[in-house]
Amino acid sequence: MHFFSRFLTSRWGPIITGLIVGILAPLLVKFGNPGNMGICVVCFGRDIAGALGLHRAGAVQYIRPEIIGLVLGAFVAALLSREFKPRTGSAPLVRFLLGMLATFGALVFLGCPWRAYLRLAGGDWNAIFGILGLVAGIVLGIVFLRGGYSLGRSHPAPKALGWVMPAIMVTLLALLILAPQFGRDAEGKPIGPIFFSATGPGSQHAPLLISLAAGLLIGFLAQRSRFCTIGAVRDAILLRDSRLLSGVVALIVSAFAANLALGQFHPGFENQPIAHTDGLWNFGGMALAGLAFTLAGGCPGRQLFLAGEGDADSGLFFVGMLVGAGFAHTYGIASSAAGTGPWGPLAVIAGLLVCVLFGLTMRESEV
Amino acid sequence: MNDTTTVDARGLSCPQPALLVRQALQKLGKGSLEVLVDSGTARENVSRLAKKAGWTVTLEEQSEGNFKITLDK
Numbered sequence: 014m015h016f017f018s019r020f021l022t023s024r025w026g027p028i029i030t031g032l033i034v035g036i037l038a039p040l041l042v043k044f045g046n047p048g049n050m051g052i053c054v055v056c057f058g059r060d061i062a063g064a065l066g067l068h069r070a071g072a073v074q075y076i077r078p079e080i081i082g083l084v085l086g087a088f089v090a091a092l093l094s095r096e097f098k099p100r101t102g103s104a105p106l107v108r109f110l111l112g113m114l115a116t117f118g119a120l121v122f123l124g125c126p127w128r129a130y131l132r133l134a135g136g137d138w139n140a141i142f143g144i145l146g147l148v149a150g151i152v153l154g155i156v157f158l159r160g161g162y163s164l165g166r167s168h169p170a171p172k173a174l175g176w177v178m179p180a181i182m183v184t185l186l187a188l189l190i191l192a193p194q195f196g197r198d199a200e201g202k203p204i205g206p207i208f209f210s211a212t213g214p215g216s217q218h219a220p221l222l223i224s225l226a227a228g229l230l231i232g233f234l235a236q237r238s239r240f241c242t243i244g245a246v247r248d249a250i251l252l253r254d255s256r257l258l259s260g261v262v263a264l265i266v267s268a269f270a271a272n273l274a275l276g277q278f279h280p281g282f283e284n285q286p287i288a289h290t291d292g293l294w295n296f297g298g299m300a301l302a303g304l305a306f307t308l309a310g311g312c313p314g315r316q317l318f319l320a321g322e323g324d325a326d327s328g329l330f331f332v333g334m335l336v337g338a339g340f341a342h343t344y345g346i347a348s349s350a351a352g353t354g355p356w357g358p359l360a361v362i363a364g365l366l367v368c369v370l371f372g373l374t375m376r377e378s379e380v
Numbered sequence: 381m382n383d384t385t386t387v388d389a390r391g392l393s394c395p396q397p398a399l400l401v402r403q404a405l406q407k408l409g410k411g412s413l414e415v416l417v418d419s420g421t422a423r424e425n426v427s428r429l430a431k432k433a434g435w436t437v438t439l440e441e442q443s444e445g446n447f448k449i450t451l452d453k
Contacts, residue, residue, distance in 0.1 A: 022424055096420050098445055103393065158399060166391030169418075239421050244394055252398055252429060310393030377392075 018094055018237055026238030027245075027260025033234060035267030037227045038131050041079070043275050044219035048286025049135040051268075052079055052231070053128035054313035055119040055302075056287075058331065059338035059347070060215050061185065066205045067339030070347075072213025076189035078221050081182040082228015083314065087236035087321025088179045089229075094237065099175030099323035104164035107371055108309055108326050112333025113340070114364040115305035115313065120338065120347035121298030121357040122146070123288055125313050126242035126306070129299060130261060132288065134268035136280035139288050139295050146296035150303020151246045157308065157372030158251065164308075165377050167326055175323025178331075189221070214287055236318045243303065243312040289352045294361065298348075301364045308371055385411075389426070390418040390446070397422035398429050405433060405451065415449040423447050 020026065038051025050056055056073075063074030091097040119125045122143045124132060129147060132140035154162075192207050210216040218224065234240070238260070245257040272278040282290050289295070306312050309330055311319065319327035341347040345354040387404050389397035401415055413435075417423045427437045430451045438450040 022420070094420070095444060098419070100391065103391065158395065163396060164393060167393075168391060239424070241394070247395060248398075251395060252402065254398075254425075254428065254432075256428070310395075 021234060021237035022239075024256055024259070026234075027240050027257050028263045030231070030234040030238045030240040031260035031263030032267045034127070034231055034240075035134065035264040035269075036271050037231065038127075039135075039268055039271040039275055039277055041219045041224065041227055042277060044223050045217055046219050046224075047214040047217045048277075049132045049137055050124075050128060050214070050287060051131060052227075053124050053131070054080065054083075054317065055116055055125035055334065055338070056123070056128060056214075058116065058313070058334045059120060059342065062335045062338035063210075063215060063342065064188075064208050065335070066208055067335060068342035069208075070342040071208075071215075072210055073215045073342065074208040074210045075215040075218055076185050076207070077218070078186070078189065078224035079228040080317065081186050081189075082225045082230075083232040083235070083317045084178055084182045084321045086229040086232020086234075087318040088232075090233045090236035091322040096236070097175060097323050099170040099172055099325065100167040101170045101174060101325035102165075103167040103326050104375065105326050105329050107164055107375065108330045109333035109336075110367070111305045111309040111371070112316070112330040113337030114368060115302045115309070116334045116337030117341055117346050117357075117360045117364050118150075118298045118301030118303075118305065119313075120341045121353060121361055122295050122302065123348050125302070126299075127312070127314055130242065130265050131268055132285070134265050135272050135285075136278045137285040137288055138280065138282050139285060139290055139292070142292040142295035143299040146299035147303040148246055149296070150300040150305075151243060151307050152250065153300075153369075154304050154307025154372070155247060155251050160372075161376055162308065162372050163377040164310075164375055167324065170323075170325060174325050177325065178320040178328040181328075186225075232318060232321060235314060236321060239315075240318075241311045241315040243306045244315065247307055287350060289348050289350055291348075291352050294348070294353045294358055297358065297361045301361045301368065304365065304368045304372075308368060308375075384414050386414040386416065388416045389422055390416050392422070394421065395425070398425040401426045401451075402429055402433075405430065405435065410453040413451040415451065416446070417449060418446045420445070423449065
């Protein structure tokens with residue numbers, strides 16, 4: 014365990030993690046997940062929000078076991094490596110809002126940074142605009158970081174706080190398995206509390222145990238290796254440190270190879286799975302997401318791994334993502350294969366303004 | 381007499397610990413810098429950055445998961 018752990022914290026850790034994500038994600042598609050969506054933290058959070066009835070977009074409702082696995086895998090890794098440290102108090106309200114806004118941006122593009130890289134590796138060239146936007150958002154975040162932006166310090170918290178997010182994940186797993194139903198309305202539609210898609214992306218999923226196992230493995234590896242799809246770009250530019258970037262490169266290369274081997278590589282702009290071709294808002298959506306994730310200290314996957322370590326602020330960021338997904342699919346902010354939603358562009362502009370305000374005004378207070 | 385500068389990076393999100401230490405090291409040029417961190421990620425990032433810039437890194441675990449990193453050049 015000790016040698017393995019040291020290996021994962023070395024330069025090779027993110028590369029191994031990226032390679033495994035790049036192999037598992039296309040396999041999860043093969044086993045039933047939606048196209049180029051082996052793992053997408055925002056999309057899967059959106060599906061969970063739908064399954065809980067926070068939005069009623071019938072095509073995107075499912076409790077994704079991958080998310081549960083990512084948190085619990087990181088939780089186990091943190092416990093074994095004595096890194097389980099419950100903490101909170103670093104501007105939780107702002108982190109909640111950043112989670113919401115990052116989700117607005119990512120759902121205009123239709124994917125988190127993980128899926129942006131996976132879409133690229135599947136031949137979806139629309140992802141290029143998204144990744145360019147992501148980099149632009151991260152660069153803007155770096156400008157704020159250089160200027161002294163900070164959400165302040167977190168502080169040690171009671172041990173029990175660190176168990177809350179893992180407990181929420183276990184509860185979600187129970188809800189997935191039990192799928193309680195209160196009944197049906199006059200039209201015969203389920204009234205909840207748990208909704209599962211009968212058609213559309215939400216109905217496409219790998220078998221529960223495979224999804225859960227993949228999430229657990231990735232969560233374990235990523236907690237040890239500090240894998241982060243935002244930190245990859247941020248550290249390369251800000252600190253001239255390519256450790257995390259090499260993990261993302263490994264992810265893209267291995268996902269490309271796995272897609273080729275599985276017959277899932279389909280290059281082009283048109284008719285890509287769960288994607289649209291509006292380059293401007295693919296760029297804009299991910300610029301918002303990139304900025305919001307950078308201001309929050311890491312990509313949505315990293316927020317889940319930190320939540321598994323006991324960071325309640327990261328846990329709240331994820332709750333913000335769920336609420337953001339609820340709004341995005343209730344009020345026409347999320348895009349669809351047909352293009353952007355009626356309020357998507359406005360939400361991106363408003364979200365960018367709010368993030369810029371945070372970037373300019375949040376400073377660590379001198380005590 | 382203690383003229384060692386200290387950077388307290390406890391509780392800060394990525395990439396602030398590494399960023400603060402880089403700024404402090406550039407300002408210091410050479411000498412000794414103490415850094416307090418409370419996460420494995422910050423400990424690794426600060427150590428890696430300092431080593432790359434030619435500083436010697438000494439770790440001291442003060443309590444579980446809390447480290448004092450001494451950087452010398």
